[in-house]
Each structure stands twice: as structure tokens, then as C-alpha cells.
Amino acid sequence: MKESYFFAYGSLVNRNTHQYADCSLARLHGWRRVWRHTNLRPIAYLTVEPDPCCEVDGLIAHVPNGDWSTLDYRESAYDRINIKHVISHPKLETINVAMYSLPNDKHSQPTGEQPVLLSYIDTVVQGYNREFGERGVENFFNTTSGWTAPILDDRQRPIYPRHQKLSPRETALIDANLRRIGNTPVNLSKGDSATWLGACA
Template sequence: MSDAQHAYFFGYGSLVNLATHDYADAHPARARGWRRAWRHTNLRPVAFLTAVRDPECVIDGMIAHVPGDDWAALDMREHAYARVRACDDVDHALDHRPTLAIYAIPNDAHGRPDEAHPVLLSYVDVVVQGYLRAFGEAGARRFFDTTAGWDAPVMDDRAAPVYPRHQQLTAEERDFVDAHLRRLKVRIIDQHPV
């Protein structure tokens, strides 16, 4: 097997929801020394997830084979992020040792979400649906607890989803998301044009 065939990346947001992509060979995994955080950059009008170093934290996610073994193409798709080598940080069940990377926004290139750059509820829904399906309720609860930045405003765009890979949630999935947003005292704001 060539080095390229060993190329995998660790996803900790929408990649966990297998309905949002067709990446081959996706498997549950855990990244040690990382935490998710809500951030925004000038490259996007809304906030999104990034991974930040945190030696005390472990996050669940999915690893997937780099499409076509083409890091350059994946780097272009993930243009708001930098690719960070993470071979020693990720635990997985593969029977070989792949080259692994995590995509993260460079520390000097992101800011805190605000009302002009809110978190999209449709994005939260997609991510939590993925965690519920891949890791169960306990794993979805861990998603909320290992993600920083819940003081960010969350824009309720469920009626007209802005997130391009939005998914239809079941009533139970929607209730789960809403209950955890209430638990974390997340401020929900009305939809505005982005």
C-alpha cells in the first residue's frame, strides 16, 4: 500500500454525519489533545467549528480516506483551515497506521462569533444528528461538552436553512438538540440575511 493510500483526515463536525458526504472508508475515531470551538473568519459570513489544542480534552469524530489520495484537492475544499499533522493524536480501529491530519483554523486567523457572524442552527443540527447516529446520545452529549464557544449567538435558520448540507431531523433529534442548547443557555437569535 502506498503512502497516499494511508492518507486519512479526522473530521469533528459535519463529517461525522455520513449523510452529508460520500468520503470512502469512514470510521469512528477519537482525537486526544483537541477540543472543538466555534469561530469565524473573514472567509465565511457565519461561524463554524474548528479544532483547537487542549491537552485535557478528547473529542470523538470520524476519520475518512482522503479522496483520490489528493491532499491538494482536499486542502482547496478546506481552504478556511490549515492541515495539521495528527498521526499520534488519533485513536482508531484501522489495521494499518495511516498518515492523519486535522483541519483547524490557524490561531491568528479566527475570531469569536457574534451577531454578524452567528452559528447556524442548521449546522448544529447536522453535526448533532451525526453524533447521535454514530456515537449515540452519550456521544452527542460529549459533543456539546467538548465544544467551546457556546456563548456565541445561534441563528435559528431551521425554517430556511442556510447551511448547504442541512438535513431533516426527526422530532426526537430536534428535541435533543434543543434540550442541550437550553442546558448550555445558548442564545438563539432570529434569522437574518447572511
């Protein structure tokens, strides 16, 4: 029986957000990350869409006993799809690899009412910095579309439930790349935190 693995291209790249220990660097071919909004969630999230000219770095991680229930619950807005034929990884044995993606009929462009959370970007980019270094962070921004989406600066009062504490160097790295792509996060208004926390619970 082939072992099951998932491919991480967003927050799951940050190993502090999950307990899957058997992780390896991997590359997805023919896809691109993109920010999207889904009516199943109150804020914008990352997904991937086909792009024959793009490659996405990330991690593969072993799913013990093929038990997807925990991941399926965490990624409940997404569909789990098989990608074993479009991914490169260091495993010598033949494995089954799946990833989570928002299908076209379940998402749309982010809006001011469904922004991207800076605490979510922080978590994702911290993971990429630890796995791929500063060049990998730059590549993350370059291989992700949808950066015209509004970004809500909730860094001081994080809304994203798996947010991580950043070092000053990590903070500066993320802010520098946001400036490079021309997106300035909008500050979280007083009183909004409780509203968004309730919506994201």
C-alpha cells in the same frame, strides 16, 4: 505508501455531507472543539484548539489516492495539519491522518454579525447522534467551547449549504442540549435569509 485519512470532528462526521465511504470511529487526544469566526467566511464555524485535558470523538475517513483537492476546497478557510500521533483508531496498518483547523491568526470570537447557524449545529449533531448515540451528543456539547456565541435559528429556512432534515426526536435532542448549556437561538428575521444565503454561497 501509507494511505491517507482525514479526521472529522464537525459536519464531516455526518456521512450525508460527503461521499467518503471508508469511515471508522476515532478519538483525537489533546484537543478541544471551539466556535470561531474567520474573516474568510461570513458565519462562525467549528475548529479545534490544543487542550491537554480534553479528547474529541469523531470519524476518520479514507481519502482515495491521496487526492485532497475536493476536501481542501470544501475546507478552504482551514489549514490541513498532520495528527497521526495524537489520534486513536481501529486501523491495524500505519496510516497518515490529517485534520482541518483554523490557525490562531485567522480566527476570532464569533459576534452578532457572524453567528453560529442552527442548521449547521443540526447537521453536526445529527452525525454525532448516528455515530455515538445520545451520550455522544451530550459529549459533543461538553467538549466544545464557545457556546456563548449567538446562534441564528435558520431551521425553517436553512442557510448552511449541507443542511440535513431532522427527525422530531433529533430536533428535541438538540434543543434539549442547547437549553442545558444555556443558549437560546435567535429567530431569523424576515428577509435575512436571502442576504445570508448570498453571503454563504
